[in-house]
Every structure is written in structure tokens, then in C-alpha cells.
Amino acid sequence: MELQRSMVDGSVSMKDSAKSEISSERTLYPYVTGTSIIGIKYKDGVILASDTAGSYGSTLRYKSVERIKQVGDHTLIGASGEISDFQEIMRYLDELILYDKMWDDGNSLGPKEVHNYLNRIMYNRRNKFNPLWNSLVLGGVKKGQKYLGTVNMIGTHYEDDHLATGFGNHLARPILRSEWREDLTFEEAVKLIEKCLLVLLYRDRSSINKFQIARITDEGTTIYPPYALKTFWGFSHFQNPSKGAAGTW
Amino acid sequence: MFRNQYDTDVTTWSPAGRLFQVEYSMEAVKQGSAAVGLRSKTHAVLAAVNKAASDLASHQRKLFRADHHVGVAIAGLTADGRVLSRFLRNECINHSFVYESPLPVSRLVVQLADKAQVCTQRSWKRPFGVGLLVAGLDETGAHLYYNCPSGNYFEYQAFAIGSRSQAAKTFLERRFHEYDTYSREDLIKDALFAIKETLQGEKLTTQLCTVAIVGEGEAFHIIDQQTIQDYIDAMELSTGGPDEEAAAAAPPSAEAQGGGEGASSEPAPMDI
Numbered sequence: 001m002e003l004q005r006s007m008v009d010g011s012v013s014m015k016d017s018a019k020s021e022i023s024s025e026r027t028l029y030p031y032v033t034g035t036s037i038i039g040i041k042y043k044d045g046v047i048l049a050s051d052t053a054g055s056y057g058s059t060l061r062y063k064s065v066e067r068i069k070q071v072g073d074h075t076l077i078g079a080s081g082e083i084s085d086f087q088e089i090m091r092y093l094d095e096l097i098l099y100d101k102m103w104d105d106g107n108s109l110g111p112k113e114v115h116n117y118l119n120r121i122m123y124n125r126r127n128k129f130n131p132l133w134n135s136l137v138l139g140g141v142k143k144g145q146k147y148l149g150t151v152n153m154i155g156t157h158y159e160d161d162h163l164a165t166g167f168g169n170h171l172a173r174p175i176l177r178s179e180w181r182e183d184l185t186f187e188e189a190v191k192l193i194e195k196c197l198l199v200l201l202y203r204d205r206s207s208i209n210k211f212q213i214a215r216i217t218d219e220g221t222t223i224y225p226p227y228a229l230k231t232f233w234g235f236s237h238f239q240n241p242s243k244g245a246a247g248t249w
Numbered sequence: 250m251f252r253n254q255y256d257t258d259v260t261t262w263s264p265a266g267r268l269f270q271v272e273y274s275m276e277a278v279k280q281g282s283a284a285v286g287l288r289s290k291t292h293a294v295l296a297a298v299n300k301a302a303s304d305l306a307s308h309q310r311k312l313f314r315a316d317h318h319v320g321v322a323i324a325g326l327t328a329d330g331r332v333l334s335r336f337l338r339n340e341c342i343n344h345s346f347v348y349e350s351p352l353p354v355s356r357l358v359v360q361l362a363d364k365a366q367v368c369t370q371r372s373w374k375r376p377f378g379v380g381l382l383v384a385g386l387d388e389t390g391a392h393l394y395y396n397c398p399s400g401n402y403f404e405y406q407a408f409a410i411g412s413r414s415q416a417a418k419t420f421l422e423r424r425f426h427e428y429d430t431y432s433r434e435d436l437i438k439d440a441l442f443a444i445k446e447t448l449q450g451e452k453l454t455t456q457l458c459t460v461a462i463v464g465e466g467e468a469f470h471i472i473d474q475q476t477i478q479d480y481i482d483a484m485e486l487s488t489g490g491p492d493e494e495a496a497a498a499a500p501p502s503a504e505a506q507g508g509g510e511g512a513s514s515e516p517a518p519m520d521i
Contacts, residue, residue: 112348
């Protein structure tokens with residue numbers, strides 16, 4: 001890693017060499033991070049869900065971080081990874097949507113366009129060894145067409161009927177693979193998502209019991225206020241855990 | 250137009266508030282051979298007169314494809330038209346690369362118009378000497394625009410530019426009210442008839458004209474010479490005007506084509 005960095009430093013332009021003596025101008029590791037995002041298509045549109053935690057390493061430092069935001073009229077974006085990089089991405093996207101609106105000509109950028117634009121940015125940054133340390137889920141509806149895609153810090157991008165980032169890929173997607181259907185109603189979709197969120201709450205140490213669900217349809221976007229899920233810890237093995245072993249801590 | 254003391258520089262205003270160099274550049278468009286465009290809600294057609302300088306020469310390209318969903322017909326300085334076509338192709342492909350979707354036609358023509366405007370406000374430049382009919386399809390439907398050397402652009406249901414275009418415009422003015430609901434075949438026939446009007450009695454052959462179409466489910470492409478010949482033959486069979494009944498009908502009999510002016514045996518004008 002050190003060798004790689006010095007090789008890259010050598011190829012930095014002349015005007016950067018003064019800067020690189022003082023400090024490194026690239027992302028090395030994330031500081032404040034968000035954990036999984038889940039996204040699914042359902043009958044009328046797309047739903048994104050996440051918790052509202054911002055972790056500082058192993059500390060659950062911030063408990064009210066909105067990790068799902070609206071982008072224009074047709075798109076929702078959810079981010080996991082470095083929160084400050086997500087804020088930077090939102091600046092880019094808000095500017096993009098602003099210039100798009102300024103045309104005022106009946107055309108508008110849909111989720112597919114936003115996704116591709118973001119992919120160009122993420123891949124470009126990755127090639128400069130200065131990534132935006134995020135895994136993003138983009139969902140939206142335009143003219144009845146539902147769209148759900150993901151892009152991450154190395155520029156990998158793809159679309160699917162249900163997506164997740166981070167731990168969600170390992171814990172939530174198997175549930176979605178067996179229980180997702182094309183024609184889920186909103187209530188059914190939320191129930192399915194809550195099932196996934198609960199598993200993540202139990203098993204992902206960076207998650208907290210405060211979730212946000214966001215929905216986008218042709219009619220519009222709603223980001224619901226945060227709420228908590230009921231958990232159950234009354235399993236027999238959790239009662240009196242040291243029963244079977246004397247002298248445990 | 251008279252020569253006067255205010256027409257040397259494009260950056261010199263006349264006392265009457267005119268930029269003569271810009272107006273002179275629009276004269277260049279009127280000298281070029283004719284091009285017409287018309288559109289319905291779902292399709293747009295471009296047609297151009299392709300006269301070769303002599304029998305020894307090949308025809309100059311008048312129709313250019315900018316992307317799958319948009320193309321242009323030019324009239325005026327062909328070299329300027331070629332350069333602008335390259336610009337249009339570049340803009341379209343850049344947009345496709347970043348956004349993975351086709352550049353809306355209205356935004357393309359604004360970028361083209363802004364480029365033309367620059368040349369009307371720099372003393373070391375000259376205006377482009379070419380007018381462009383831009384035909385394209387995007388999510389708001391089919392569109393036809395005319396881009397001027399002056400940097401102005403207008404949207405049209407139907408339009409004609411170049412020499413003797415007034416004859417075509419007169420014909421189009423009579424019929425454009427129904428174009429929104431026209432089928433693609435009827436659009437092509439009207440385009441050919443409009444071209445015929447600009448020929449002032451000269452015979453319309455496939456050698457003389459090029460036709461392109463873009464529409465829903467149909468990428469911008471130049472229509473092959475055989476199909477055009479069929480349309481022309483159908484036009485001649487009917488009473489000298491494009492006929493609705495002859496429209497959807499099959500092409501005329503093989504004998505009529507074979508015994509035709511040997512049009513099919515001569516090499517076709519350059520195709521894209």
C-alpha cells in the first residue's frame with residue numbers, strides 16, 4: 001500500500017507536489033459512516049429504507065443521520081459509507097438538478113440519467129485514487145418506468161429489482177430473493193423491508209433501532225419520519241447465559 | 250442589398266440597428282440548394298435536393314445523422330455544415346456517455362445556436378454560412394427546428410430553406426395543419442412533393458433528392474433509393490398531387506420501375 005502510494009505520488013503533477021508535501025489530498029479511510037441501505041421495487045414504485053445511524057468507528061456517534069435524500073422529481077438516493085462524501089455527492093446532484101430545471105423545457109433528468117452521471121463521477125474519482133467512499137442506491141420512477149440501481153466507490157454499478165449495500169447484501173438480499181414479488185402492495189413491501197431491517201438490527205453492530213422508509217412513485221416522493229421496530233430478546237439461551245459453564249465472566 | 254459603410258465587420262452596427270455581415274451570411278443559405286423538413290407528433294422527415302456540380306462530379310452530402318434520434322439537413326456552405334454536424338455529433342455522444350440517454354433535441358439546438366451566436370460577436374470570426382434543419386425525436390415527441398447563422402433558432406411544424414424554397418413553403422403552408430396526425434408515409438410523400446415544387450418543372454428523380462426520417466421505433470436514417478423511387482412513381486400515377494389512397498398501397502408494378510428512366514441503373518448518391 002505504501003509503495004503504491006509513493007508510485008502514485010510520483011506521477012502527481014508539478015503544481016501538486018508542494019501540496020502533497022504538506023498533506024495528502026485523497027481519501028484514505030472513512031471516518032463517519034452509515035451502514036446498509038435496502039431498496040426494492042414494488043407495484044407502484046420504489047422504496048428505500050435505512051437506519052439513521054452515523055458511526056465513528058465502533059462508536060454509534062450520531063443517531064439522527066438522514067441517509068436517504070430526494071434528487072429532483074423522479075429520484076431517491078440512499079448512501080452508506082462516508083457521510084461527508086455523501087454530502088458532497090448531494091452538492092453535485094443538487095447542482096445537476098438545478099441546471100436541469102433551469103432549462104425549463106419540459107425535459108427532465110430521470111433516475112437512469114442521474115445514476116449514470118453518478119457512476120461517471122465515482123469511477124473517475126476511483127481512477128485518481130481519491131474515491132468518494134460510498135455505496136449508493138438510486139431508485140425512482142419516470143413516466144411509469146420503475147428504476148433501481150446501485151453504484152459504489154470503485155465504480156461498479158448495476159440494476160435489479162431489489163438491492164442493498166454493505167451488510168444488507170449478506171443479510172437482507174437472501175430474504176428478498178426468496179420473498180420479493182413484482183406486485184407487492186405498499187403495505188406488503190413495507191412488511192418485507194421491516195423483516196430485513198430487523199435482521200440487520202439484530203446482526204449488524206453498526207445499526208440502531210431508528211429507521212427511515214422513503215417511497216417514490218409517479219405521483220411523487222415521501223420520506224417518512226423515523227420510527228423504531230419491536231425487538232425480542234427473550235430467547236432461552238439469552239436467559240442465564242452462564243448456566244452451562246461455571247466460572248464464566 | 251446594397252454595399253454600405255457598415256458591412257465590413259460583423260461587430261459593426263448600422264445606424265438602423267442591423268448587423269449586415271450576419272444578414273449577408275443568411276443570404277448564403279438562400280443560395281444553397283433546397284432542403285425541407287416536416288413533422289407529425291411521432292415522426293420527422295427531412296428531404297434535400299442533391300444537385301451535382303456537373304455530370305462528372307458526385308453530389309454533396311446535405312443530410313447528416315447526429316445521433317440515433319436526431320439528424321440535420323443543411324443549406325449553404327457545405328463545409329460549414331460539415332463542421333457543425335461534427336459539433337452536433339460530439340454534443341450528442343457526450344450527453345449519451347454521461348447520462349446514458351439521448352440528448353433532448355431542444356437542448357441540442359440551443360447549444361448549436363449559442364455556438365453560432367459567438368461568431369456574430371467576435372471581430373476575428375465570421376458567421377457560419379449554413380442554415381440547418383434539425384429533425385429529432387425525444388421524450389417530448391418529434392421536433393423540427395431551423396438554426397440560422399444569426400444564432401436564432403425556431404421550432405416548426407414544416408419548413409423549407411435554400412434556393413426556391415418559397416415554392417415549397419407555399420405548398421407546406423396549405424397543408425401543415427394536418428401534419429400532427431399524418432402517417433410516416435404521408436409525411437414522406439409531402440416532403441417529396443415539397444422538393445418537387447422547388448425544382449420548377451424539372452423532373453423529380455431519386456438522383457436529385459435524398460430523404461431521411463426519424464420517429465418512434467425508427468432511428469434516424471436515410472431512406473434507400475428504391476423506396477424513394479416507389480414513392481415518386483406513386484406520386485406520378487396519381488393526379489399530380491400526393492394521394493391518400495395511393496399512400497399505403499404497394500409499390501407500382503415491376504414493369505413501370507424497370508422501364509423507368511434507367512434511374513435504378515445509375516449509381517445512387519452517397520449514402521451514410
